[in-house]
Amino acid sequence: MGTALSADSSLAVTAVDAVGEEEMKNRRYWQMLENLEEADIEGTGINRTHHSSIWLIYNRVPRCGGLTMVFLMKELAKVNRFAHQRHQYRTPWNRYTKNLRPTYINIVRDPAEREYSAFRGRRSQDPLQITQEIKRRDAAGAGTGMEWYTKSFDDCILDEDPECAFNSSEYTFSRAIPYFCGQDPRCLVPRSRWALQRAKFIIEHEYSVVGILDKMNETLQVLERYIPRFFAGSSKIYYSRGYGRRHENRYIKSKPSLSEKVLAKLRDSLSDEYELYDFCQQRLYHQYQETINTH
Structure with a gap:
């Protein structure tokens, strides 16, 4: 004897199928999380934004255009009617705001360029801070302050100066990986x-957008499409009268091109950071393609 389904029972079957699919997704999520080191994690164009969320968290990676983004968001706050508050590692806010899950964003840049920017930044702060740092170093040894100040980035890398020992086994707070990996002490261990793998996993499953500093056009278009509540109109503001250039750090001098020898050494010592950077580029590419294909 055949079974007849009413309209209501058909809807019920559809609902059960949806629940089953969601359960399978959750199962795959936790299986991957439990086997991170062997997991094959790929960046996709999936929009992870929780559209009901009223929280946007930008736990900015240092030296990755953070100042420009902060100024941009302050301008957007006026237009899109939200409040902006002020570096932290990712905090699992979904534990504390269960029904109001936040939207995560970040910006990354080429790791070698980021380290160069940090190196110059330590020597291009407010003049008073620089003078105090030189005096502090001179107190430990005459002349060491100016020696530090005039040191070139190339020499720092090629001479394996401790300041540029990026393959150190010590915990570090200067990398991009911990900002995505989170609060676990293992997140601070280089290489x-x-x-x-955890940083990749969190980016793919928890972050709506991780932009690329050298690809701000694509980054802004994805932000506008994926998170319109906060970023509607961002491209217009960013490009009006050279907005991005106007809000660069005024103490940073123009940078020279890094030599191939220095770049090769940095790519080796920052290999894990480059793998994460390439992953973010792949993901942004897929997201950007989604904005084009669904325009």
């Missing part, structure tokens, strides 16, 4: 496969 940790687990930390790298």
Whole structure:
């Protein structure tokens, strides 16, 4: 004897199928999280934004255009009617705001360029801060302050100066990986496969957009499409009268091109950071393609 389905029962079957699919997604999520080091994590164009969220968290990676983004968001706050508050590692806010899950964003840049920017930044702060730092170093040894100040980035890398020992086994707060990996102490260990994989996993599953500093056009278009509540009109503001250039750090001098020898050494010592950077580029590419294909 055949079974007849009413309209209501058909809807019920559809609902059960949807629940089953969601359960399978959750199962795959936790299986991957439990086997991070062996997991094959790929960046996709999926929009992870929780459209009901009223929270936007930008736990900015240092030296990745953060000042420009902060100024941009302050301008957007006036237009899109939200409040802006002020570096932290990712905090699992979904534990504390269960029904109001936040939207995460970030910006990354080429790791070698980021480290160069940090190196110059330590020597291009407010003149008073520079003078105080030179005096502090001179107190430990005459002349060491100016020696530090005039040191070139190339020499720092090629001479394996401790300041530029990026392959150090010590915990570090200067990398991009911990900002995505989170609060676990293992997230601070350089060259940790687990930390790298967890950072990728969190980016793909928890971050709406991780932009690329050298690809602001694509980044802004994805932000506008994926998170319109906060970023509607961002391209117009950013490009009006050279907005991005006007809000660059005024103490940073123009940078020279890094030599191939220095770049090769940096790519080796920052190999895990480059893998994460390439992952973010792949993901942004897929997201940008989504904005084009659904325009």
